[in-house]
Amino acid sequence: MKASDLMVKCLEEEGIEYIFGVPGEENADFMMSLEQSESIRFVLTRHEQGAAFMAEIYGRLTGNPAGCLGTLGPGATNLITGVADSNMDRAPMLVLTGQGASTRLHKESHQVMDVVDMFKPVTKWATTVWHPENIPEIVRKAVRLARTEKPGAVHIELPEDIAKLPCDKSPLPVRKFRRAVPADKIMDMAFERIGAAKRPLIIAGNGCIRRRASKQLRILCEKTGIGVISTFMAKGCVDMDAPYCLYTIGLGAKDIPACAVDAADLIITLGYDMVEYHPKLWNEGRSKDVLHIDFLPAEIDEHYHPEIEVVGDLAHSLWMLNERIDASDGLKFDLEQQAAVRRDMTEELERHAKDDTESSIRPQKVLWDARQLMAPEDILLSDVGAHKMWIARHYQCHEPNTCLIPNGFCSMGFALPGAIAASLVYPDRRILGICGDGGFLMNMQEMETARRLNCKLTIMVWEDGGYGLIGWKQNNEFGRQTDLAFGNPDWVALAQAFGWHGHKIDSAKELSPALRQALDEDGPSLLVLPIDYRENLELTRRLGEMTCPI
CATH class of the missing domain: 3.40.50.970 (Thiamin diphosphate (ThDP)-binding fold, Pyr/PP domains)
Known part of the structure; x- marks a missing residue:
């Protein structure tokens, strides 16, 4: 088979269901190979930006990447806004672009530009296929990176002459790994800090909309009553009808839910992502005690400098907290301010x-x-x-x-x-x-x-x-x-x-x-x-x- 056939077989092995896009001359071989696929559906769009947004939403809803496809030059530049949106909104995505023949990439040539360098700032990884034999490794790495927390976009460029070359490689089998989990010692410290608080509050970020994380968060709140304020992208991490749901935060102006932040003596951030809501807006005086629990360590910021960071799989971290709560005598908090915030914001919504x-x-x-x-x-x-x-x-x-x-x-x-x-x-x-x-x-x-x-x-x-x-x-x-x-x-x-x-x-x-x-x-x-x-x-x-x- 030729390299483009192998690329499609590797995407099939990864379970890719959709590729959205607008093809061009330089990915004609790939499109011919894709047409033969029985498991990948190609959706022709009317603009590459639309294709990228479609792939982003597929990724956000399923947790698995879809592909968005464009040709070289203007096709690739049309993709980039949607790709950047997916990457910064933490949605897995594969970006597939064609390119001119590798024999003309070193000089001025029709529609040729350095697409890989253009995509590097808006993806987790961007690369070119220079040898057909590398395709199985490249596709396996790309999908793994796209799915790994925090998810995002990955770009693969396939030059038109490389796509035609013969190849006898096979796809690498998909082997997934379990995310690392926090050590018991740091979780004990986190639990002790929560237990010592009088008015703890949770700010839930987009990491909390993973289903396992949302399930464990709801269990935690049922056990403790601690209120949850969500960022825009974390909506639904707890049910809007639950008494501990304090609705949404993130407007530039101070809103009713911010009153709960003001009153809190401990802010527990879960899956929090400061691209959504900068900590300067809720911790301007840098006086808040912050407990950071997320897949990754905290981003460095003068207004977000937690003393305790629990790093690892978020759902598992919450499960560990729930186990400690069950083994304790129970946690008692002053939730009067949070109840008042929910009451006033509910009246506002109605x-x-x-x-x-x-x-x-x-x-x-x-x-x-x-x-x-x-x-x-x-x-x-x-x-x-x-x-x-x-x-x-x-x-x-x-x-x-x-x-x-x-x-x-x-x-x-x-x-x-x-x-x-x-x-x-x-x-x-x-x-x-x-x-x-x-x-x-x-x-x-x-x-x-x-x-x-x-x-x-x-x-x-x-x-x-x-x-x-x-x-x-x-x-x-x-x-x-x-x-x-x-x-x-x-x-x-x-x-x-x-x-x-x-x-x-x-x-x-x-x-x-x-x-x-x-x-x-x-x-x-x-x-x-x-x-x-x-x-x-x-x-x-x-x-x-x-x-x-x-």
């Missing part, structure tokens, strides 16, 4: 639940109705914009990985291609993507991909005719904003042109029936509504006047 008689549509009302219509296992995806802040604050979850927010690299254009991937992974669940009118049009070409695949999904567009989040931040800092306005298409006509169901509503009373109809329709549906973003500055004002409940 504030606009009955806005059905109003003509304007507030963000809070949209998210309340969405939560009522979505089952615990259904999946909401947020694009990036002002709506992301509202989703983070007001859409709470019952299960891990049911609200997917890009919050490391924060790339606009994420939700539509991500929803396509989610619908492929879970065709029986309701899939709802929420976008601004700015972010949606960045990858609207994938409407054709969704129609071609007959994906059952709904995309909701909050229309405000401009880049609302930038305006919100400019108004907060300068009291005015620059020109951020733009025009929009006839949304229903756009949906019809792509063969989608299309809906446009104008009032809050139409919202729930229209969303229910869209979610129940076969195939893709588009629902567009004018959003009342006067609430942005109103929220800023109210948070600025906020006082903690105790």
